Amino acid sequence: MTDAILVLNAGSSSLKFSVFLDRALAAPQLALRGQIEGILTKPSFAARDASGTTLAESDLGGAMQPGHQGAAGFLLDWLEQRLGAQRLVAAGHRAVHGGREFSAPVRVSAAVLDALVFTAGIGENTPSIRARVCRAVAWLGIELDESANTDGGPRISRAGSRTSAWVLPTNEELMIALHTRAALAVTA
Numbered sequence: 649m650t651d652a653i654l655v656l657n658a659g660s661s662s663l664k665f666s667v668f669l670d671r672a673l674a675a676p677q678l679a680l681r682g683q684i685e686g687i688l689t690k691p692s693f694a695a696r697d698a699s700g701t702t703l704a705e706s707d708l709g710g711a712m713q714p715g716h717q718g719a720a721g722f723l724l725d726w727l728e729q730r731l732g733a734q735r736l737v738a739a740g741h742r743a744v745h746g747g748r749e750f751s752a753p754v755r756v757s758a759a760v761l762d763a764l765v766f767t768a769g770i771g772e773n774t775p776s777i778r779a780r781v782c783r784a785v786a787w788l789g790i791e792l793d794e795s796a797n798t799d800g801g802p803r804i805s806r807a808g809s810r811t812s813a814w815v816l817p818t819n820e821e822l823m824i825a826l827h828t829r830a831a832l833a834v835t836a
Contacts, residue, residue, distance in 0.1 A: 651737040655741075679698060691714070691719065741824070
């Protein structure tokens with residue numbers, strides 16, 4: 649029996665998910681991913697395997713209770729049927745945090761910020777959004793290098809910037825799965 653780790657990313661109107669198979673000595677392997685969109689209005693479900701092949705696609709209509717709780721319940725029921733002999737051992741949720749040093753809310757300033765790092769999704773793939781963010785936080789000492797930003801970095805701030813800005817390709821779901829596996833090892 650292979651263990652599986654569920655990774656969740658809940659938004660205001662969607663629930664995105666990935667399932668990784670946990671091979672103890674290797675990095676967890678992506679098995680499937682998908683999302684439930686429109687969870688407060690007109691929910692729809694889509695899931696694909698690691699190669700992108702569609703596993704399921706449907707308008708959920710009355711098939712689930714509205715809201716995040718209904719979406720999570722639908723997803724867990726679907727996964728129970730889909731995973732078969734694979735045992736779901738944990739779920740990790742995407743959270744933004746400041747590491748060990750900043751575990752509570754803190755006012756962002758140049759004194760607490762070493763660098764601004766854009767990862768995955770929009771941050772990794774959309775130069776116009778990165779430019780807007782860097783301009784909005786220029787008071788932190790970030791001087792955007794427009795050419796480097798257009799080229800995708802990795803460094804997108806000028807060399808003399810008081811605070812640097814970077815674009816780092818990241819597989820957020822895999823990182824969450826790895827952290828979730830590490831948390832399981834601590835509690836075992």
